[in-house]
Amino acid sequence: MKLSTLLLSSAAVLVAGSAFAADLPAKKGAPAAKAAAGCPAFGAGFFQIPGGDTCIKFSGYARGEVSSSSGSTSTSPAARLIVDTRSNSEVGAVRGYIRANFSPASSSYTGGSTGASSADGDRAYAQVGGLTAGAYGSVADISGSQGNAFGSGLGGGSGVGLKYGFAAGATTITIAAENSVDRNTSSYSATNPDLMAALSMDVAGGSVTVVGVSHKNAVNQGYAYLGAASIPAGPVKVGVYGGASYGAVAYTGAINSALTNPQDLDVNSAGTSTTEGSNMGGWLSMAAGKGTAYIDYGYRTAKNGSASSNKSGLGVGYAYSVGGGITVTPEYLNTQTNNNGTTSTSNTVYLRIQRDF
Numbered sequence: 001m002k003l004s005t006l007l008l009s010s011a012a013v014l015v016a017g018s019a020f021a022a023d024l025p026a027k028k029g030a031p032a033a034k035a036a037a038g039c040p041a042f043g044a045g046f047f048q049i050p051g052g053d054t055c056i057k058f059s060g061y062a063r064g065e066v067s068s069s070s071g072s073t074s075t076s077p078a079a080r081l082i083v084d085t086r087s088n089s090e091v092g093a094v095r096g097y098i099r100a101n102f103s104p105a106s107s108s109y110t111g112g113s114t115g116a117s118s119a120d121g122d123r124a125y126a127q128v129g130g131l132t133a134g135a136y137g138s139v140a141d142i143s144g145s146q147g148n149a150f151g152s153g154l155g156g157g158s159g160v161g162l163k164y165g166f167a168a169g170a171t172t173i174t175i176a177a178e179n180s181v182d183r184n185t186s187s188y189s190a191t192n193p194d195l196m197a198a199l200s201m202d203v204a205g206g207s208v209t210v211v212g213v214s215h216k217n218a219v220n221q222g223y224a225y226l227g228a229a230s231i232p233a234g235p236v237k238v239g240v241y242g243g244a245s246y247g248a249v250a251y252t253g254a255i256n257s258a259l260t261n262p263q264d265l266d267v268n269s270a271g272t273s274t275t276e277g278s279n280m281g282g283w284l285s286m287a288a289g290k291g292t293a294y295i296d297y298g299y300r301t302a303k304n305g306s307a308s309s310n311k312s313g314l315g316v317g318y319a320y321s322v323g324g325g326i327t328v329t330p331e332y333l334n335t336q337t338n339n340n341g342t343t344s345t346s347n348t349v350y351l352r353i354q355r356d357f
Contacts, residue, residue: 042086054087061356067149069348077104082123092129097136099123122158130165139163139176139198140251142209142228143241146283146294149333149350150315153253153300154226154243154279161193174198192216194248206231215248217266220274222247235287242280252277253300255309255337273305281313291320291327311337317350325356 039046039055046055060081067074079102086095100121125134138159143152163176177193194216200209208229215222226243245252247266254277267274281298296315302308317331331350336343 039086041088046084046086052087054085056086057084058082059084059357061354063352063354065350065352067348067350069346078102079104089128093127095127097123097125097127132163132165133161135160136163138178139174139196140211140213140224140226142198142211142226143279143281144228144230144239144283145296145315146285146292147296147315147317147331147333148329148352149317149331149348150296150298150313152241152279152281152296152298152313153311154228154241154251154281154298156251171199171201174200203229204231206237213245213248213251215251215266217247217274219267219271220247222266222274224248224251226251237285238282239284240282243278245275245277247274247276249275249277249302252279252302253311255300255302255311255339268304275302275304277302288318289320290322291318293318307340309337309339311335327354327356328352329354 036047036050039048042055042057045057045059047057048055058081060079062079063077065076065078067076081100081102083098084095085097086093088094098121100119103118121135123135123137125132125136127133136159138156141155141157141159143154145152159176159178161176161178163174163178165172165174167173175195175197177195179193195214196211198209198211200207206229209227211224211226213224213226215224222245224243224245226241228239228241230237230239232238243252249266277300279298279300281296283294283296285292285294294315294317297313299310299312301310313333313335315331315333317329319327319329321327329350329352331352333346333348333350335346337346
């Protein structure tokens, strides 16, 4: 075969192949990933989960803390993760909420000891409209506080049970049945949930809340009455709270083992005397520079027969916003406890660095 003939044949094959390829459908590239759609109806930070109409938000914080008291210095790192999901349905807004707390091992430089790491989920509930079921912030947990190291002791903390809230004009009414297992002695088991009702309303940019609690302990019918209010005035915010309990001391804050029995008891071991408690205090915060200065004060008492104890706490701090979600907070906390006439005082200084997300 002549060279010219071979070259012409090869060229013909290439041209035919190109023409055939031109008739084939072009291969498309993978579509670009779509940005997650926001959910403005549920607030900032929510985005829609692909393939459905459920919106989700992740938030929480990571924190490092150093504290010093009576010549002993220790570190206490902590973190929190919150997962909040919401969607609309034929029966109203539907919500699922989970909150987990993490405490990596803490250390004491003075004693050389190391605390064990821990993790717990203190919130896990489902919500449809005004109905909430699961582990949530107790309806009675109303006092609030500005300082992380300051604990007022009013309200009882978490609630596990069922609550329903609805609006009546400018007032929100909430009724609940919550587990009372943390508010009884080891000798006396709770046989009924704690029943409570709360009224809250917005007043002049602030809020007012009152709560009534019925607690059936093993000996008699206990109860607690609690109230709190907050009032803003420009850069200053003021909050006050107070409450009294009879046979339901966890709602006003048990103090320690100064009473006849260990902490959080409603009655004595013989069932002949009931613990009475009271709690009052308040806080003030003010915007100052790039942060917020605050002061907290609280005073609580508990009495069971001839045994009595009281505790006061004063906390002062300044939460300075560095930027990027980081807050640096120095805080001072003074506590004084009187157990049956024996007084003790504690002074603790904290330095806390927290990154919120």
